[in-house]
Every structure is written in structure tokens, then in C-alpha cells.
Amino acid sequence: MSEVVSSSRFSADEHDHDDCVELAVENAERICRQRGLRFTAQRKKVLRLVWNSHKPVGAYDILDRMNRDGHKTAPPTVYRALEFLIDADLVHRLDSLNAFVGCPEPNIPHAGQFLICQSCRSVTELDDSKISDLIESSAAGQGFKAVHQTLEIQGTCQGCTTSGN
Numbered sequence: 578m579s580e581v582v583s584s585s586r587f588s589a590d591e592h593d594h595d596d597c598v599e600l601a602v603e604n605a606e607r608i609c610r611q612r613g614l615r616f617t618a619q620r621k622k623v624l625r626l627v628w629n630s631h632k633p634v635g636a637y638d639i640l641d642r643m644n645r646d647g648h649k650t651a652p653p654t655v656y657r658a659l660e661f662l663i664d665a666d667l668v669h670r671l672d673s674l675n676a677f678v679g680c681p682e683p684n685i686p687h688a689g690q691f692l693i694c695q696s697c698r699s700v701t702e703l704d705d706s707k708i709s710d711l712i713e714s715s716a717a718g719q720g721f722k723a724v725h726q727t728l729e730i731q732g733t734c735q736g737c738t739t740s741g742n
């Protein structure tokens with residue numbers, strides 16, 4: 578068995594998602610403290626909204642929810658908070674969906690590999706170092722130095738396969 582960090586254990590329908598959110602916030606608080614980063618109330622709020630579910634969420638959905646409690650938040654504020662969370666490895670950007678998803682394992686440096694379900698839009702993050710190492714060495718074979726890699730794999734998740742969606 579290779580070292581695979583997967584968020585799939587959190588993705589099952591029956592679980593207390595509040596625990597996931599609290600864990601994500603605790604992780605973020607600790608990581609920001611360790612790295613001397615400021616985890617402001619605004620950033621915390623955006624992180625919570627990204628973690629609203631295990632499905633990727635768009636910036637405008639986040640903005641929408643931010644403004645639900647009567648506050649008016651400007652789009653750049655949300656983008657800056659997202660930028661911060663991405664830089665701190667707390668959130669990943671999924672380019673193919675133009676959306677964001679919380680990282681379940683922000684403590685471990687990793688290249689994100691994402692299994693994206695085309696039916697229910699759920700996302701499972703893999704962190705298989707065999708895959709990232711292979712990409713790195715293949716790239717190096719071309720004289721290319723890989724700095725950052727994100728893999729987005731589209732398909733059908735186990736839940737949707739069994740329910741025939």
C-alpha cells in the first residue's frame with residue numbers, strides 16, 4: 578500500500594459534518610500560528626464557507642453566503658481571503674470547475690490529486706506521492722522542473738456508481 582491521504586473517509590453521506598468544519602478551523606488556526614500568519618475573522622469565515630460541504634464551491638457562492646447575514650462584503654475581499662487560504666495550503670483551487678475545496682490534510686505538504694464526480698460534484702482528494710514523483714521525474718526527463726502540480730480527474734464516484742446516477 579502506498580501512502581494515500583484521502584478525504585473519502587469524510588465524504589460518506591452519514592457523518593457529522595460539523596466535526597469536519599471544526600477540524601478544518603482548528604488545523605487552520607494551528608498552521609497559521611506556526612507560520613506566523615494572521616487568521617483573521619474574515620479569513621476564518623471564508624474557510625468555513627468553503628467547508629460548507631465536501632463539494633467544491635465557487636467564489637460567488639461564498640460571497641452570496643457571506644452577504645446573507647446582512648453584511649455587505651465586496652468580491653475582492655473574498656478573493657483575497659481565498660488567495661490567503663490557498664497560499665497557506667488550507668484550500669485548493671480546482672481550475673476545471675473554477676471552484677474551491679477545503680484541504681483535509683493541510684499539515685502534510687502535497688500535490689493535490691482530485692477525483693471529481695461529474696454527477697454529484699463531490700471531490701475526493703488523493704495525495705499519492707507515487708503519482709507526483711512520477712510526474713516530477715517524467716518532467717525532469719524533458720528538462721522541465723516541475724514546481725506545482727494539480728491533477729483533476731473527472732469521473733463517477735462510488736456512491737453515484739452504486740445508485741446508478
Ligand SMILES: [Zn+2]
Nearest residue numbers: 587593594597
Ligand atoms: Zn464532512
Ligand SMILES: [Zn+2]
Nearest residue numbers: 680681682689
Ligand atoms: Zn490537500
Ligand SMILES: [Zn+2]
Nearest residue numbers: 694697734737
Ligand atoms: Zn458522485
